[in-house]
Amino acid sequence: MLPILEVKDLKKHYPVKKGIFGRTNGMAKALDGISLTICKGETFAIVGESGSGKTTLGKTVLRLIEPTSGSIIFDGVDITQLGAESMRQLKTDMQMVYQDPYGSLDPKWTVGRTLEEPLRTHYSLSAQVITERIHRILEVVGLTPQHALRYPYELSGGQRQRVGIARALILEPKFIVFDEPVSALDVSIQAQVLTLLEDLQSRLSLTYLFVSHDLSVVRYISNQVGVMYLGKMMEVGPTEALFSDPLHPYTQALISAIPEPNPDKRSERIVLSGEVPSPRNPPSGCVFHTRCPKAMPQCASIQPEWLQISENRYTACHLYTN
Amino acid sequence: MNRAVWHPIHAFLGKLLQRRLVFVGLVLVLIWVVLALLAPWLAPYGPDAIHTEDKLLPPNAAYWFGTDNFGRDIFSRILYGARVTVWTGMVSIGIACAVGIPLGAIAGYFGGKVGNFIMRVMDTLLAFPSLILAMALAASIGPGLFGALLAVGIVAIPEFARLMYGQTVVIKEKEFIEASRAIGVRHKSILFHHILPNAVAPLIVQITLGLGSAVLITSSLSFLGLGVKPPTAEWGAMISYGRNYIISGEWWMTVFPGLAIATTIFGFILLGDGLRDALDPHGRTSKK
Amino acid sequence: MTKLLEIDHLSIEFASPTGPIQVVSSISLDLEPGQTHGIVGESGSGKSVTSLSIMRLLPKDQARVVEGDIRLQGQSLLGMSESQMQKVRGNRIAFIFQEPMTALNPVFKIGRQVREAIRQHSKKSKRAAQKEAIALLSEVGISSPEQIVNVYPHQLSGGMRQRVMIAMAIASNPEILIADEPTTALDVTIQAQILDLMKKLQKERGMAMILITHDLGVVAEVCDVVSVMYAGQIVEQGDVKTLFREPKHPYTVGLLNSIPQFSGKEKRLQAISGQVPHPAEYPAGCRIAARCPSRMDMCDNIEPTLYELDHGHRCKCHLYRGDENVTYS
């Protein structure tokens, strides 16, 4: 399949400011050399614990955050080189859906006005066309035209998230980044949104970058999964393969940590000790070695390379170095 | 809370009227505004009409609040004074808004060196005790109504700039702002259509409270002789004038204009406080 | 036999501008010593209100118990004076809150806060309490407790804070530990650590536990008994294994079908349509009727009772009226 997005060695380092004169002493490496390829029509999921850089990755790919280095090739164009205006126009192709269904809609705007904004920003359309498109998109996401007149506080969380999705869809993009779109929602609503996303993808042949920390959701929705830890990619692979046969000890631990509601399917659990270190002060060598149950002496000093294990499977771990 | 089905205005009014104190405030402010508007029809005498034969009369049937040393009717003067007060309040707060809000918004939204500079200047202005700054300004601009309201307006600028700055900094971090940027909306549009409307509530509160302090500062200036020119009926000036008469027992020359000032400010403060509660149930806007 | 804790047809109302709103309706549950009782349900279903009412920590001027009772070893908690209640809180019943970020006082050192929990219900000296605090912290898996007692909450990660909360909760050896979504705010790997810790402590100390969560997986792993709440009511209650193997209530079934099954992608998710109503708009009759795939006409008007099935398994659904023996799959 054709890659629509290729990210190569993407880095985002935040200066850590201290003191009132804002002297920079150190860098927080939110993204530290991420590479990945997403093919058309596919869902690429990013999982990882809090602070691992998932959101940063999602936003950097859209250049909502300026990368420190690396390239982002979207549809054959390296968008890190684009000027502000061309980047603005590219927004019709790349969109974003946010985690917080409460914070991502302007509380003073009706749904209709929120949906109108992207159209008005990019096209000059007649009021009638705009209304039509709004109504159409509302139906697409499972709302009714009446919802256009509502204010966000009059909607439930699931409905708001649908509005967020509608806002992203109304420009008919090819590629959408979802930043934890369901983690703020109740299970029953979460399922509604997930099925909606599935439907939309198949109907509109969209490509998703889906950020989540919930492995069950990721497993359900994605074709490819990337596991991140402290700004680095630990493992990438096709979903089924990765879940059934995780390569990296971190992936293994993550998968085993998920509570399983089915009492008949419980398995032995690997409980990781300690917590995620700060990206301002990441461990040397393999960033995971401080918590790794299989850590070896060289892990503390040598940074493992990005290895291709089999056709689609990559990982960075010394277990596979030879 | 997200499932509230009321219309926002109904909800707002409901909350507002729930509090009796706010209602008192609203009524007080409205009374003064109405009195100011209708002063020429309500006042039994002209504000400067001299009746030397009736000078220094205590409150009586003909002169409800008594008369001053020229036999001017204190009641009429207070009514006309309301016009001066309403007018200075509106114009000076208008000036403060017109300058302070854009400055704060620009500094908050774009930040950087310019923003830093703007806020530094505002902080510098805030470092002056406001009354002393107002006095120096009023004296520099030259006494009179114009000088006073300009001075009061300038003194209030940094507060609006600071408030708007704080609001902008908070709002611009909200996801819906980034969502708009993700769509490609331009900065100007974001500032006008997203940030400003979301900052309106605390601004309204600040305007209300600002009106209260404008009344206070204007009357203080007049009291110190830096405000309106005689014989303009202004409350602070009336008190200043009347203070010499307290000792000889003519308390009405001081007490009534003082009550007028106090009730006006009281009204604005109650209203502002109530608006804050109604517009922002968590009272978070009160802090920077 | 008197139960350790007994909630008996408890109903709670909140004051609102438009009149009182009942957010918890006639809830009953029992807790045996050493048992773990899970409460699951969607947001707003009344889980936290129920748990806070046991501690009598609901805001007095807003919340009111309109019906029912809560008994601790037969003694009514609702009838206690405030000072008697203070002897129960933290001593016989302890509490862990959802947000470890805000549940600790930001301006006091960890040591002081743990000490306070210790000394509140014993006459220990400050010294002794400090020692005990260190011991407790190490018991909850904090590696260098001597240092941790001297730091402030903001210097700790979420997982560490939750451990501190647990240490404070077990300080007086309570008979019951109520944990309101103790792991929701935590990462999966940390969540696993904390759940492990809680299971371990419970076993060691023989505490009974009420675990509130919306994660069915957590319930399945940790609890013995589970109550499923919906719109202020318990709709299904029973032994965890039975309930998860054979969910009876259409809502429970829907809930289980809503979770992406981890073990395979074969099944498409089956979402429950619609959403939880606001407490002010709870319908008459069965409260789930509008969202229920097996809705019957009677559901709209007649509220079902909690029907007893076997092994203490209860289900609040007209499908399980005694006369008809319909099963749902």
Added chain:
Amino acid sequence: MLAYVLRRIAMMVPSIAGIIMITFILTRVLPGDPALMITGEQALPEFVDKVREQYGFNQPLLVQLWEYLKQLARGDLGFAWHTGHAVASDFVSRFPATIELTLVSMVIALIVAIPLGIVAASRQNSIFDHFARVLSFIGSSVPIFWLGLLLIGLFYSKLGWLPAPMGRISDNINPPTHITGLYVLDSLLSWDMVALKDSLRHLLLPALCLSMGTMAIVTKMIRASMLEVIRQDFMRTARAKGLSERAVIYKHGLINALIPTLTVIGLQFGALLGGAVITETIFVWPGIGNYVTESILSADYAPIQAMTLISAVLYGCINLIVELLYGVLDPRVRYE
């Protein structure tokens, strides 16, 4: 920490420079010819010119500014011709009076406001709460100059309970040994009870009058932040430990509620300095406020400039102190 303080002080420099500029410009556009005011009414024009030259008023503004800066650099605040004294010596003799007035007002305000705010918040909508709220509303609505007049009218002229509002101590009583210049403090230090009593009696009305606004605002702030704190999770944690409501409020709530209030208290010093201008006029208090009013009315540059400069420095220092206190009270804030 020390480095932080030094850096903070360094940061005050641009702001103070700004203030020097603003004041300089403001005073120069003040209408009124100082040379005319320096010389008496009978002075012949040639003597007026002589004075103009002597003080450099005939120089271009930039030169005057430069001269002023040079003079400031020498630590010389200039000469106040309207009193005929060096500004510095005027300040030395008047500032303690203002400081004393301001501090005592602040103390009064806090003594009333803190308990009132706490009680109001912990018993929201109780009679205490209503009382506190109404009091704070009234406190910020009543103009000082009016209140002052009424207070004098009542307590001095009508009732005669308090001494004449004139100066800081009665004529027949010797001021306490000069240590700090604050009579109350000095008389305590030198254990001069007669002076203490008398100076307190003199202070009472002006300080009360000046404290009203601050009292109102601080009450309101304490109440608001206490209400905010009461909602916090950690308060519930404290209750869940079995702490009594009192302990919860005073041990856990108070300090958290005080922290945000600190800023407001710091800012209030500025307001008090402003309020002192009016209070001092009304109560004939021999402080700096009176002095500045006179200076503004008689276009006397040097004292106005000195006053704004000093109040800006004071303001900066108070803010710094507030910030440092913040660091002490709130462990989340640390300065290095």
Added chain:
Amino acid sequence: KSSNSQESATSSGEPQVSTTASAKSSAGSTITIAYSQGAGQTMDPHDAGDLTSASYAFALYDQLVTSGTEEKDGKTVGRTDKIVPSLAESWKISDDLTTYTFVLHDGVKFQSGNAVNADAVVYSFERAKDKGESGSLYTLANIKSVTKIDDKTVEFKLGAPNHLFLKYLATFSFSIVDPSVAKSNPDDYLTQHSAGSGAFILEKWDPATEAVFVANKNYWKGAPKVDKVVIKYVAEASNRELFLDKGDVDVALDIPAKDVESLSKKDNLTISSQSSNRIVYLGMNAKYKPFDQLKVRQAINYMIDQQKLIKDVAYNQASPLKSSISSKSPAFTSEGYEYKYDLDKAKTLLKEAGYEKGFTFDLTVNSSTQDYEDIAVLLKAELEKIGVTLNINKVAPAQYRELINKKSAAAYLGKYTSLVNDPSYHYGFLLDSKGASNYTGYSSKVVDDLLAKANVEPDEAKRTELYKQVQKQITADSPWAYLYESNLIAGFNKDVQGYIFYPDEIIRFSSLYK
């Protein structure tokens, strides 16, 4: 020409001369006086330019000659137009009227113990010459030289005969200071310290609050009858009254006219309200339209109802002003003053001047005097009747001084009190076309010539005649509208004695006792 030594005997009105006085004074007595202002003051007699500082100078220092007093209705009243010896025991005036030779009093000592001798006099005049305030007077007095003849004798040479030279010498500006103290200290030492031979010694001075003077027990004219005089600065008139009434002060100056009546009724108080040299007028600058027209200025004059002003503004504590000089001045005449309140006449005049519809003008008033505002308010109401709109431009003292000094006020309210009670001095400042205080810019060749002539006219009767002509001319030209002559009002507690009123408004507190 004549020795005036016998005059000192006749003018026994100097109460402090009495050597037995100190015996009467109660031990440890203090008199507290509330002044209306403390600003602008100095202790340096040569720098003094305001009434407050002037009163200090008179207490701390002596002059060669001083103002006399007279007994009137059983009260001692000061006569600034009558000169009596002080440090100079006698003097001779040369025939050409330009050389004055003074013989100093014997054995007079400064407070430091140094003798008051010819050197001290010479030094003091040297010093006065260079100071702003006294220097002006020095110039006006046209002193050419001051020479020591011997230790006791000093000779003054004038540039031209000057009939009011002795009156100049009696002003505080020509106080004799102790050269040894003044020279051995920095120049501004005297600003805050005293070095005189006067009745009082400065003990303590805080310009913000008070000045404390202690009696000079060795005062050569006899020690004062009090031990201490405390001056309190109380800006607010109401406070001064309050303090006076409560006994917190013994004397309060500048009592507002409106309270005279009520205060006089109080048993514990005496109110002294006496007509001073102060005149209050409305100046109109002919440079500005429409005041360039005589008829307009006359019309304004016809709109002045002096009786009403005196009643409603001055509460009868004033008297009508019928000339451009105080009625207590030598040579005063009200001849030629025909104005009286006449609305129709004013209207007619305006019509003739082409302002039938009236006009608008700004009246500049000084915010420091409440009377001004009141006058302005009344005038405004009056002028409205003839269609003239008066805007009251109330400004702070500094701005007021600037506006009127630069002659940029078209109309202003002014007051004037001649320190030297003589038309020559008065007009030299006010209405001579070169006068330093000629704020209306009045310039009349006739008046200038008459004044020049009068200045050198030795014969008093002829001079009086010339000054009468001056007054008539000015009244006819009407650069001013005359308002009133105001009283100086002071309040005393009943037990305070010895107050002597001087029309120059400067209080001499040395004579007070209780």
